[in-house]
Amino acid sequence: MDFLENTTRNLFFTGKGGVGKTSLACASALALAEQGKRVLLVSTDPASNIDEVLETDLGDTPRPVPSVDNLHALNIDPEKAAEAYRERVVGPYRGQLPEAIVRSMEEQLSGACTVEIAAFDAFAGLLGDPRAAEGYDHLVFDTAPTGHTLRLLSLPSAWTGYIETNTSGTSCLGPLEGLSAQKGVYAGAVAALADGARTTLVLVSRPETAALEDAARSCTELRALGVGNQHLVVNGVFRASDDRDPVARALEARGQRALAAMPAALVELPRSERPLRARAPMGLAGLRVLLGTEDAPAPQPAGIATPEGETFERLVDSLERDGRGAVMTLGKGGVGKTTLAARIAVALAARGHYVHLTTTDPAAHVEAAVGGELPTGLTIGRVDPQAETERYRAHVMATAGADMDEEGRKLLEEDLRSPCTEEIAVFQAFARTVARAEDEIVVLDTAPTGHTILLLDAAQAYHRELGRQSQGVAPEVEHLLPRLRDPHYTHMLICTLPEATPVHEAAALQADLRRAGIEPAAWIANQALTPLTVTDPVLRARQAQEARYLREILAEHHSRLIIEPWSEDYS
Template sequence: MQFLENPTRNLFFTGKGGVGKTSMACATAVQLADRGLRVLLVSTDPASNLDEVLGTTLSNDPTPVESVPNLSAMNLDPETAASEYRERMVGPYRGVLPDAAVRSMEEQFSGSCTLEIAAFDEFSKLLGDPQATAEFDHVIFDTAPTGHTLRLLTLPSAWSGFIENNTTGTSCLGPLAGLQAQTMLYKQTVEALADANLTTLVLVTRPEPSAFREAARSSIELQKLGVNNQHLIINGVFTCESSSDATAAAMQQRGEQAIAAMPDAIRNLDRSSVPLNSSGLMGVASLRQVGKSQTDQANDAAELPSIDTYPDGLGSLIDELASVGHGVIMTMGKGGVGKTTVAAAVAVALAERGFAVHLSTTDPAAHVAATIAADEQPGLTVGRIDPAKETADYTEEVLRTAGSDLDADGKALLQEDLRSPCTEEIAVFRAFAKAVSDGANRFVVLDTAPTGHTILLLDSALAYHREVTRQSSQMPESVEKLLPRLRDPDFTRVLVVTLPEATPVHEAAKLQQDLRRAEIEPFAWVINQSLVPLSVTDANLRRRQHHELPFIDEVGSSLAPRVALVPWQAEPPTGIAGLRRIVGSNRSLAH
């Protein structure tokens, strides 16, 4: 990998879920340690699998990795840090404020922003204080801070008393309130991140359009904050062994097309390409192979048995979904797993059965929605919730109400906070509330549904207003009516969408926990883009098929009440014909 030719002291790895951040960080750490350099590898990922990858039991302190001299690793647990942080902020109010108000505060400190800030709090102790890591030549961080975190922490007004006195209940000001005591440490941390002689930000992506878009967004946001020393890793680049395997040839072609069309924002970054690893990067031996060609990877695919047992396809769920005759179907999951495509496929399948269906998407490109509209599927209407418009409308409303009595500095801080991801989440939730009321008379299929945290945040806000003001809530009536409907399994069916890989499955499991905390029980899991149902002869793809099996089994045996397996598609599944393909039975694709 090119950036290892002359590496900076600090290396931060970032990228969307499932692209291989942890694998690339571990491989970098092992390869630097093999040179005789003293390396500390740090993960702030709540779902970290460093222990599993390195084969070493880790803790919150540096632990030597026995199989790699000179390498130590540690897992910073942001969940624990966030819990302790939340209690420091909420504890003084127990017994002082009404119970409903305390519950509202707890929920506002339980979301992604608090976790993000707590993670920054943890690794800033390592990055901002040079003495903390003086014994190491290199410090490698798996999971870098987002641009949103850094932007909040560099606001001069973020350290004013306004935060402590804020009562608007908006998204991220509360989590920032407890950080004032360490202003200098954070300042040093942000400066270290922006020092090109000291730090490299490594953007990890896959040769897929959605992953490239996420990498470009992160690159632009961090460059605006002065983090300019960036390197791009394209992980999982596939080269087929023989053009006679149609699936392998199509996979190579799709990757090449995605690379050719990557966004301009990252096109000119220094770049490394890492071949697809067909067997998963577990253990130090495999990490030492990262960057080598596919033909150098071990194992003989000819010895692998055929795969005859696996879950049915998406079509197996349609009968059960259709049985009620109306209601809301929501697809949920992390970015890049195919929520929009699955939602569109379900909507088309229901419409073809004669039901009236409305598909609502927040897909920024709206490619699926536009294709369906052009094909004019009878019984199906397609709408698009524009997050930018909904967020702008919501922001204007908050500034007009909660911000009406603030001074200029207070309004400036409130405006900055309203630019957070949490604000968009709430604004889109309100738009969903308007759309979902139609579910009483027809099917409404919602792509990119609100998270469990958002539901609880809004629910606790309603309780807070009722307890403290004893007046009607400012929340729209549609939101008040929506919450019980989302929790009604006869009205709302949630499909959790994931990929047959470690990180997407474990992140989906965490999402399911959040949903259950919000009293929503998922209806089924959809494992998307699986090679298991396909007939392939390419040796690397056969090994990849077997690598997917443990994750498919984990979902089916312990996580999901129902499972549907969607095969990887040689052609992007757009248009009515493409969406019909992913609903079709897997059995026609079997070996």
């Protein structure tokens, strides 16, 4: 592809979930390695699946990819990075301070914000420390979905500024020695990101309206962060080869409409296009096909018996029985959670229920998904991180800071300028939204898998952090986990596409939920070709692959599966 010709040392792949970032990052790393370049492929995504794409077991240190000279890869494991970070911060105080204080420090460092800064710490070490990646010609980063990526890329400046202006010596991450020691590395990361001679940001999109709009927002926001060397890749562009196939014609037309209406911010970028392939790009052979000109041989369709009686309408029947409660759509980004949440909310409102549709996803499009005039009884909201952070800061200053002297209020204000404050504020808003379901039906379009798990796993850690800053835990936070575990109160819907990576990530999400005592109500396999009649060879090949993953869901993951057919209205 164009951006691989005389490319920069650092390549970042980002975009809306499900657009093919990981596949393109892996394929690009493979292509550079086969050109004789020494390449390190790094995933900073909490829901990384480069192991599956490369068909190689990876860890948090570089490992060679079998059968490929010059290519190494690693996963930055956020939990393991957090464990190492905690020990680096707390370790020097063991035996120097009373045990109770050390325990308190460990508890203080148990929240989701510590996990995020620790993962960033590992990322910044590779990018900002010249010695960390010696011996490699290229670093290729498979980054997290857009909302998380923007936060990740803004952290160098945010944390550098926080370290420089904080005078108390403490933060929600504990003693600042753990951060200030990394100050030079963080500054190096900032410089590398902003240097177009060293770093290329590859915006990946699909020929779909929502994905292109998301890429345009990323383009603008990343430029504001100083990341100006950008290249757009439109992945999965479909050209029908059978004019008699109405599904093929509709799929091609939808893509062409989206490309014709591409946002202005993207039009001026250098651009590459990759066609929709008959096979998912798994393994080295699949990755070579992704960047090549020839497609792989198409498999023949194999039938599958769809679950009898399991329809979207029957699902809505089960969700309305109590007339209240929370409905949550979860899954990998790009599987259609927002569209499904909007459809469920509209259907419930049409049946006479009071319904509130909202999202915790930073890249949400719930209003566009509903479209047109809202039905009676339906309201739409959004957890706005900036507004929630300002509200939380004001509340803490008015409560915990009310009786403090001037010096104490200054220290508290410094603590609240930490980037972690946003995570706490958004979490509280999430808990308040779930609490609304006591009186109405609340449909939540949740964030992509990694962020969702951070929210759900963080409840007890946030209890401690909220108590530390605001001298109390709100009832809605206290009751959150019991509500999420109550199947009559909360209905968790695992959303996926009938493809390898979304299904396997959905299975991992379900396992995490079950460990937390939460049982999903059903799975939805969205945008499936299986229920449709298609004759185009590429679509028939993809239909054939679906059967394997639909059977896997029913046999290994969940007995209740709703298969929703592909629709040209989806974007």
